[in-house]
Amino acid sequence: MFLFIMTDELLILNASQLVTLKGAARPRVGAEMRDLAILENSAVLIRDGLIVATGATSEVAAQAASQCQTLDAANRVVMPGFVDAHTHAVFAGTREDEYEMRAAGFTYQEIAARGGGIRSTVRKTRAASAAELFDMALPRVRWLLEHGTTTIEAKSGYGLTLDDELKILRVIQSLNRDTPLELVPTFLGAHEIPDEYRRSDDAGQARTAYIDLVISEMLPRVANEHLAEFCDVFCEAHVFNVQESRRILKAAKELGFGLRFHADQLSLGGGSQLAAELQATTADHIEWIDEAGIAALQRAKVIAVLLPGAVFNLGLTKYAPARRLIEAGVGVALATDFNPGSSPTPSMQMALSIACTQMQMTPAEALTAATINAAYSLNRGARLGSLESGKQADVVIFDCADYRQIPYFFGINHALTVIKKGRVVVTQKSLGEKPIENCYTR
Amino acid sequence: MFLFIMTDELLILNASQLVTLKGAARPRVGAEMRDLAILENSAVLIRDGLIVATGATSEVAAQAASQCQTLDAANRVVMPGFVDAHTHAVFAGTREDEYEMRAAGFTYQEIAARGGGIRSTVRKTRAASAAELFDMALPRVRWLLEHGTTTIEAKSGYGLTLDDELKILRVIQSLNRDTPLELVPTFLGAHEIPDEYRRSDDAGQARTAYIDLVISEMLPRVANEHLAEFCDVFCEAHVFNVQESRRILKAAKELGFGLRFHADQLSLGGGSQLAAELQATTADHIEWIDEAGIAALQRAKVIAVLLPGAVFNLGLTKYAPARRLIEAGVGVALATDFNPGSSPTPSMQMALSIACTQMQMTPAEALTAATINAAYSLNRGARLGSLESGKQADVVIFDCADYRQIPYFFGINHALTVIKKGRVVVTQKSLGEKPIENCYTR
Numbered sequence: 001m002f003l004f005i006m007t008d009e010l011l012i013l014n015a016s017q018l019v020t021l022k023g024a025a026r027p028r029v030g031a032e033m034r035d036l037a038i039l040e041n042s043a044v045l046i047r048d049g050l051i052v053a054t055g056a057t058s059e060v061a062a063q064a065a066s067q068c069q070t071l072d073a074a075n076r077v078v079m080p081g082f083v084d085a086h087t088h089a090v091f092a093g094t095r096e097d098e099y100e101m102r103a104a105g106f107t108y109q110e111i112a113a114r115g116g117g118i119r120s121t122v123r124k125t126r127a128a129s130a131a132e133l134f135d136m137a138l139p140r141v142r143w144l145l146e147h148g149t150t151t152i153e154a155k156s157g158y159g160l161t162l163d164d165e166l167k168i169l170r171v172i173q174s175l176n177r178d179t180p181l182e183l184v185p186t187f188l189g190a191h192e193i194p195d196e197y198r199r200s201d202d203a204g205q206a207r208t209a210y211i212d213l214v215i216s217e218m219l220p221r222v223a224n225e226h227l228a229e230f231c232d233v234f235c236e237a238h239v240f241n242v243q244e245s246r247r248i249l250k251a252a253k254e255l256g257f258g259l260r261f262h263a264d265q266l267s268l269g270g271g272s273q274l275a276a277e278l279q280a281t282t283a284d285h286i287e288w289i290d291e292a293g294i295a296a297l298q299r300a301k302v303i304a305v306l307l308p309g310a311v312f313n314l315g316l317t318k319y320a321p322a323r324r325l326i327e328a329g330v331g332v333a334l335a336t337d338f339n340p341g342s343s344p345t346p347s348m349q350m351a352l353s354i355a356c357t358q359m360q361m362t363p364a365e366a367l368t369a370a371t372i373n374a375a376y377s378l379n380r381g382a383r384l385g386s387l388e389s390g391k392q393a394d395v396v397i398f399d400c401a402d403y404r405q406i407p408y409f410f411g412i413n414h415a416l417t418v419i420k421k422g423r424v425v426v427t428q429k430s431l432g433e434k435p436i437e438n439c440y441t442r
Numbered sequence: 443m444f445l446f447i448m449t450d451e452l453l454i455l456n457a458s459q460l461v462t463l464k465g466a467a468r469p470r471v472g473a474e475m476r477d478l479a480i481l482e483n484s485a486v487l488i489r490d491g492l493i494v495a496t497g498a499t500s501e502v503a504a505q506a507a508s509q510c511q512t513l514d515a516a517n518r519v520v521m522p523g524f525v526d527a528h529t530h531a532v533f534a535g536t537r538e539d540e541y542e543m544r545a546a547g548f549t550y551q552e553i554a555a556r557g558g559g560i561r562s563t564v565r566k567t568r569a570a571s572a573a574e575l576f577d578m579a580l581p582r583v584r585w586l587l588e589h590g591t592t593t594i595e596a597k598s599g600y601g602l603t604l605d606d607e608l609k610i611l612r613v614i615q616s617l618n619r620d621t622p623l624e625l626v627p628t629f630l631g632a633h634e635i636p637d638e639y640r641r642s643d644d645a646g647q648a649r650t651a652y653i654d655l656v657i658s659e660m661l662p663r664v665a666n667e668h669l670a671e672f673c674d675v676f677c678e679a680h681v682f683n684v685q686e687s688r689r690i691l692k693a694a695k696e697l698g699f700g701l702r703f704h705a706d707q708l709s710l711g712g713g714s715q716l717a718a719e720l721q722a723t724t725a726d727h728i729e730w731i732d733e734a735g736i737a738a739l740q741r742a743k744v745i746a747v748l749l750p751g752a753v754f755n756l757g758l759t760k761y762a763p764a765r766r767l768i769e770a771g772v773g774v775a776l777a778t779d780f781n782p783g784s785s786p787t788p789s790m791q792m793a794l795s796i797a798c799t800q801m802q803m804t805p806a807e808a809l810t811a812a813t814i815n816a817a818y819s820l821n822r823g824a825r826l827g828s829l830e831s832g833k834q835a836d837v838v839i840f841d842c843a844d845y846r847q848i849p850y851f852f853g854i855n856h857a858l859t860v861i862k863k864g865r866v867v868v869t870q871k872s873l874g875e876k877p878i879e880n881c882y883t884r
Contacts, residue, residue, distance in 0.1 A: 097846075408536070
């Protein structure tokens with residue numbers, strides 16, 4: 001009688017550059033962001049979904065079981081999967097009509113004032129059932145995975161009623177359970193004042209009523225059902241001002257939510273200072289942050305989540321001051337802001353290209369921001385975001401030999417093979433392309 | 443005894459939008475650029491590499507042979523293949539090191555002054571054999587095809603000796619013959635003053651000697667061997683000034699070359715005026731063009747080839763005045779400027795996204811610029827760039843139902859199936875994606 005022990009081992013070998021990003025017990029800051037801890041001509045061994053070894057191919061291969069599955073990464077870059085720390089990936093409808101309007105000269109704010117923008121997506125998202133939203137999200141999940149993203153933060157915020165916000169958060173929960181993508185849920189009930197709270201003769205009173213609804217009904221319910229880890233607010237003069245944002249975020253903090261929120265995106269409104277005051281995990285966007293705000297983030301160890309895709313896509317020119325943030329010692333993360341209005345891209349590679357060319361981040365800084373720092377911004381830095389023993393095996397093989405080519409050759413997808421928890425979930429092949437063959441011999 | 447007649451028929455049916463762009467006997471200008479001549483729920487029938495019918499699926503299908511191959515394009519956009527009217531796609535080496543330097547604050551011109559830039563690629567390209575250059579170009583050809591580009595203009599200009607320029611042009615000829623991509627060759631001997639003509643004590647005399655070489659030896663030889671259809675010059679104060687450019691281009695014109703050249707890219711130098719004076723086919727870049735230049739292009743019917751990818755990638759903010767050009771009635775084309783320095787993207791979809799967001803072109807204008815107008819700029823408007831009977835069947839099926847989504851969802855590749863001369867040359871598939879099945883039944 002034999003006891004057959006199923007080993008679930010995968011050996012990725014001969015990587016031209018194994019970009020490990022290992023050794024960071026907290027977000028990398030300053031010059032640390034340029035240190036990718038690259039191992040050349042190296043291998044990573046994965047067992048039961050975890051990384052068990054990294055190092056020279058011969059040494060790592062010696063630890064592998066003889067029937068181990070192998071992937072040859074010769075002339076290729078192997079990296080941790082991207083962690084996209086700011087998305088609105090669950091939505092109904094697309095907004096290419098507004099995209100066209102912007103080409104005709106309308107600004108994002110003007111389109112919003114006409115009932116477009118976020119409120120347009122809210123109407124469509126409310127009209128969709130949970131099952132429909134789930135189905136609509138699936139091709140986007142596939143896009144994310146195909147482009148090398150293995151974990152995302154995903155916000156609600158297109159419901160703006162108790163039931164619709166819960167619906168979106170449950171869809172996020174289902175996607176997390178039923179697809180290979182890992183989703184970290186954030187409650188964003190305070191994304192916009194919904195239409196029905198704008199029709200009052202006393203708009204101020206209606207605003208307050210909506211904020212009361214968010215605080216008194218939505219937040220406790222989301223907390224009770226454990227549907228979100230973080231609470232977000234769109235803190236901006238024309239949306240929720242600093243006082244309103246503080247009220248919501250303090251209530252969320254008391255309920256145990258982590259805080260991450262839209263700050264200083266379209267104007268300098270004090271959002272970054274508020275993030276520091278409330279010890280938020282992140283301050284996101286911060287295109288308009290000033291020196292005092294930068295110093296405040298640094299002191300409070302708030303991570304800056306930069307979203308250059310939205311600046312690019314809206315045709316704006318004021319990007320977040322990435323260089324100043326890095327020089328000041330703020331932990332910087334990058335994200336796509338994937339959403340149907342301001343930033344319709346699921347590609348972290350695109351975010352890297354925009355970061356390098358428009359914010360003068362080096363490719364190394366951008367990769368750090370897109371992996372280990374983003375993982376820390378989601379409280380997952382101990383499990384995700386680097387390739388080292390004991391960490392979860394979220395690994396991407398890129399079809400280039402130098403990591404700098406990932407942002408450099410832009411507008412294309414370099415991800416070839418995407419591995420989540422040790423399992424190959426995407427393998428790109430096309431006609432004329434020699435595929436990476438899975439083989440069981442060494 | 444049976445006579446078996448092989449019909450080479452392909453029927454693409456049920457397209458949500460068949461973007462035909464038909465009916466233009468010259469480049470579209472002004473408001474015409476917004477007219478894509480879209481047929482909804484329609485089909486295109488291809489026979490022996492040519493389009494034989496477009497229209498309602500039932501009507502077109504009735505004309506197809508019973509054993510015709512079919513592709514179902516339900517919920518998909520079908521368009522002409524992109525024509526990329528300005529590339530430097532044949533080169534050796536990559537320049538991600540300079541990309542990193544730009545993040546550290548060096549300008550393109552400063553890097554060039556240190557021996558980087560074009561001259562860096564020249565050194566590597568000279569060192570490569572024709573066979574090596576061909577092999578290096580193959581994955582780039584695959585990138586171009588995969589992203590829906592079926593025809594490109596391809597320049598020499600990284601050789602800068604007679605033999606090396608001929609070598610590059612012969613590689614372009616080989617790629618045109620041996621791959622599905624159609625390449626239109628342009629001689630760009632006057633891309634830069636090569637190193638060996640900079641070491642003289644009398645730099646002015648050495649410059650003149652190089653220009654003499656281009657005019658007296660290179661141009662006649664390229665003409666005799668029929669290795670290029672067009673002649674290009676990098677007309678810019680620090681490269682070839684207007685007087686030098688005029689001399690070279692006039693000599694080229696006398697030898698029968700069409701003229702297309704780099705004008706007013708980094709400064710207003712009179713290049714656009716020169717293009718009009720010489721009745722060039724195109725003036726390319728023209729970021730710094732003024733109103734007089736725009737009027738000159740319009741009067742002389744010179745097509746403006748805009749290259750926003752280079753502006754984006756160099757981190758500059760001054761894009762070509764696309765709206766003014768369109769309003770003034772200049773025929774506008776878009777291209778990637780694919781090259782290893784200023785614009786390392788092979789994706790016309792990326793060029794569209796930058797054009798729409800940074801130059802406020804509408805998606806329709808951008809598509810016109812990337813297909814039929816680009817085809818006219820290569821003297822191929824009668825054969826390529828639109829879907830209508832009698833034209834070559836260069837067709838792309840995009841995985842979206844509205845053409846505006848092609849630029850809108852940016853940084854990703856929407857091309858699903860790419861057909862060149864009636865033959866399927868790329869079919870994208872990935873895990874979890876339901877592939878389009880080729881089938882022989884209807």
